[in-house]
């Protein structure tokens with residue numbers, strides 16, 4: 224039985240609004256830093272205040288779920304109340320006013336911001352957790368831990384695409400994600416490009432088999448042209464988006480490690496989107512065949528009688 228999460232989340236923000244710190248938690252590898260600036264302090268306050276929700280694959284539910292977060296408090300003391308729990312969010316927000324131009328974190332309560340744990344709960348069952356540990360030094364935050372790992376979060380999702388993805392693709396996609404999680408940017412791009420190229424080659428095999436294109440024409444064409452030639456055989460987001468190959472190739476030859484790491488989540492997201500659409504195409508085709516077969520049976524039955 225699924226347990227329902229008990230917290231009232233009505234005040235939480237929409238999951239699609241981009242928060243740079245939430246994005247940092249989800250999409251950077253370990254030991255990558257993010258700078259806290261006056262401009263992004265409000266995002267940090269939202270995250271610390273438990274106002275962020277994330278839409279991510281839950282390895283326990285084996286499906287995409289919304290995860291909610293918890294507000295972080297620290298022990299404060301004043302003459303009137305003695306010791307009391309004060310939301311850290313208030314401190315973050317107030318510092319924006321006090322230090323508009325400088326480092327907003329010079330007077331943070333030391334132990335509560337040096338190491339912070341961000342806890343997220345699955346909306347279907349609050350026993351499904353997603354935890355991130357962040358170390359703060361001055362105005363820099365570094366992700367030093369997360370559980371489940373980037374790999375655990377990504378790999379189960381890949382299983383869903385096994386029917387449209389070759390074993391080799393799955394292996395290399397895992398390798399790309401693993402490299403990214405260990406802070407290796409250019410290497411992770413190499414594997415993404417190999418997977419992308421194989422997707423195109425696989426689609427071409429089908430098109431050649433069905434006589435829509437010839438092997439010779441395909442062989443001498445540029446990637447953009449190949450994608451155009453295969454428009455009936457590739458998922459629609461791939462046909463509408465020819466810049467992927469350019470970015471990934473530039474990454475391998477010209478971009479820095481840091482740039483590749485920064486762009487990796489989007490590039491991986493694109494590959495997953497293609498696989499998802501391809502899996503949908505496969506299911507539609509399967510359903511179409513089965514319905515057609517059934518219709519023919521009915522038709523022949525009717526004609527006979």
Ligand SMILES: [Zn+2]
Nearest residue numbers: 281284345351
């Ligand atoms: Zn779950």
